[in-house]
Amino acid sequence: xxxxYALENPYHNWDMxxxxxxxxxxxxxxxxxxxxxxxxxxKLHVPENKFKELINSSSEYRNTIFMSADSLDQQLPYYQIRxxxxxxxxxxxxxEIPKYYSTHFISAVSVFVSLILxxxxxxxxxxxxxxxxxxxxxxANFGVLAVARCSxxxxxxxxxxxxxxxxxxxxxxxxxxxxxxxxxxxxxxxIILTIAFSLYYIMxxxxxxxYYIVSLITSLFIYLGVNSYFGNYGWHTIFYVTLIxxxxxxxxxxxxxxxxxxxxxLYKGLGGALTSFxxxxxxxxxxxxxxxxxxxxxxxxxxxxxxxxxxEIIHYxxxxxxxxxxxxxPVVWDRFFVTQxxxxxxxxxxxxxxxxxxxHSDSLLAAGV
Numbered sequence: 001x002x003x004x005y006a007l008e009n010p011y012h013n014w015d016m017x018x019x020x021x022x023x024x025x026x027x028x029x030x031x032x033x034x035x036x037x038x039x040x041x042x043k044l045h046v047p048e049n050k051f052k053e054l055i056n057s058s059s060e061y062r063n064t065i066f067m068s069a070d071s072l073d074q075q076l077p078y079y080q081i082r083x084x085x086x087x088x089x090x091x092x093x094x095x096e097i098p099k100y101y102s103t104h105f106i107s108a109v110s111v112f113v114s115l116i117l118x119x120x121x122x123x124x125x126x127x128x129x130x131x132x133x134x135x136x137x138x139x140a141n142f143g144v145l146a147v148a149r150c151s152x153x154x155x156x157x158x159x160x161x162x163x164x165x166x167x168x169x170x171x172x173x174x175x176x177x178x179x180x181x182x183x184x185x186x187x188x189x190x191i192i193l194t195i196a197f198s199l200y201y202i203m204x205x206x207x208x209x210x211y212y213i214v215s216l217i218t219s220l221f222i223y224l225g226v227n228s229y230f231g232n233y234g235w236h237t238i239f240y241v242t243l244i245x246x247x248x249x250x251x252x253x254x255x256x257x258x259x260x261x262x263x264x265x266l267y268k269g270l271g272g273a274l275t276s277f278x279x280x281x282x283x284x285x286x287x288x289x290x291x292x293x294x295x296x297x298x299x300x301x302x303x304x305x306x307x308x309x310x311x312e313i314i315h316y317x318x319x320x321x322x323x324x325x326x327x328x329x330p331v332v333w334d335r336f337f338v339t340q341x342x343x344x345x346x347x348x349x350x351x352x353x354x355x356x357x358x359x360h361s362d363s364l365l366a367a368g369v
Contacts, residue, residue: 002108003108003148006108007108010104010151011149012054012151013152014062016100017038018075018078019079019151021034024038027090034072035073042054060248064248074250075248076230077230077232080230082186082188083186083226084160100151106155110158111147111155113159114159117163118346121346122346142345143335146334147335150335152335153186160183164176164180165343168197181222184226189325192320193318197317198215198216199216236255237250239328239329243268244265265330278334281341285344286315286319289315292351292355314343315343322340325337
């Protein structure tokens with residue numbers, strides 16, 4: 001149902017132009033051919049009014065890229081680094097699925113598979129009542145349906161992160177260690193997640209510490225290799241064009257984010273967080289989980305026994321990812337954190353279920369049943 005709705009109602013966000021152009025650039029080195037193919041295919045894919053919106057002459061950024069192949073070329077490093085997503089677009093094009101359609105087809109299918117995998121986790125930890133309570137809240141509040149409709153790699157990141165977490169919960173350490181560095185090929189910012197997982201296990205689990213060191217080095221090698229190969233611009237440039245001003249021709253410009261610009265963006269990001277229902281729900285759920293762990297006096301036990309508290313470890317590592325990501329890029333856009341929001345809600349419901357079950361057992365004992 002979700003997949004069909006997402007496929008019938010895609011967002012047609014501007015980023016799909018960047019991703020299709022990147023897919024074309026993987027197959028052709030001539031930027032003029034890439035530019036022509038990208039916009040010719042766009043005209044066939046979207047209605048005329050949407051096409052005009054995406055090349056909007058009143059938007060200097062959109063119109064300049066539409067008119068200039070060189071400007072499009074200078075945007076590609078932002079998108080080409082999403083290697084797995086772009087390769088999937090090209091793979092689907094080989095079986096005659098148009099590239100633009102593939103951009104949101106991948107998202108819709110990724111969310112569908114993610115929810116199947118999450119249902120496995122839910123049925124392992126909750127009864128039907130709690131599961132039916134969880135699903136609509138997750139879909140409505142945490143942007144799951146939104147990323148299913150977007151032409152971005154965020155739904156694929158949701159799927160791949162869910163697979164990694166499921167391997168972790170299943171204690172399939174070897175597969176987990178192999179798949180973990182691959183997250184960087186989906187979205188390079190997921191290097192934060194791989195670092196957090198690796199450092200935690202290097203400190204806690206001597207048995208697998210050496211394997212996690214190899215996994216961490218592999219992640220860093222992939223991250224640096226992908227960014228270097230595609231000539232990505234670096235943090236200052238990405239921060240500036242994402243949070244301060246969109247630039248059509250960043251090549252050759254040396255960007256330097258000032259302290260004022262950073263803290264002004266941080267101030268705006270905190271303001272955005274306070275008006276984001278997804279973030280507020282996430283924050284309050286995380287706070288309740290933390291208080292519960294403190295009250296039960298096993299916060300240190302959680303961190304020292306990962307095999308017993310796997311969901312909790314995922315939760316706290318996701319918090320490390322969220323904080324690291326927010327410090328680097330102070331925004332709380334749902335599409336970046338849909339995995340973190342969803343798995344926090346899973347843990348919240350699991351703990352609530354256990355609490356209610358324990359309370360019910362105590363009531364039966366008090367009644368002498």
